[in-house]
Amino acid sequence: MNKLKNKLYQFMAGRYGADSLNNALTYLALFLCVVQLFIKNPILSLFILVILIYVNYRMFSKNIVARRIENDKYQRFIKPYQLKWKYRKTHKVFRCKQCQQIIRVPKGKGTIEVTCPKCKAKITKRT
Numbered sequence: 801m802n803k804l805k806n807k808l809y810q811f812m813a814g815r816y817g818a819d820s821l822n823n824a825l826t827y828l829a830l831f832l833c834v835v836q837l838f839i840k841n842p843i844l845s846l847f848i849l850v851i852l853i854y855v856n857y858r859m860f861s862k863n864i865v866a867r868r869i870e871n872d873k874y875q876r877f878i879k880p881y882q883l884k885w886k887y888r889k890t891h892k893v894f895r896c897k898q899c900q901q902i903i904r905v906p907k908g909k910g911t912i913e914v915t916c917p918k919c920k921a922k923i924t925k926r927t
């Protein structure tokens with residue numbers, strides 16, 4: 801058992817492993833597998849296969865820098881949606897159109913003018 805563990809460690813040394821993008825893609829593939837039970841579509845099957853191949857390619861990749869950049873891009877993309885969901889009951893979350901800064905304002909204040917904390921741009925928003 802220990803020998804197998806060592807072999808696995810050796811194999812994974814210098815390889816990228818799991819990250820949040822891979823986790824999200826795995827969940828997407830799982831979700832599509834469930835969809836596949838109801839809608840039998842060869843294109844969907846192919847799409848699931850492509851996702852899983854990509855997840856494995858990323859996991860075993862030795863180009864760690866490139867994989868980190870991909871994950872950073874993914875996280876930058878997904879963060880406002882995560883915050884929107886987290887604060888959905890109390891706040892409105894949006895991006896500044898000039899500098900992409902994520903801004904959060906309390907809901908139910910009517911139409912307000914917000915000043916971006918990063919670039920000082922004025923944004924009018926209904927909350």
Ligand SMILES: [Zn+2]
Pocket residue numbers: 896897898899900901916917918919920921
């Ligand atoms: Zn801004």
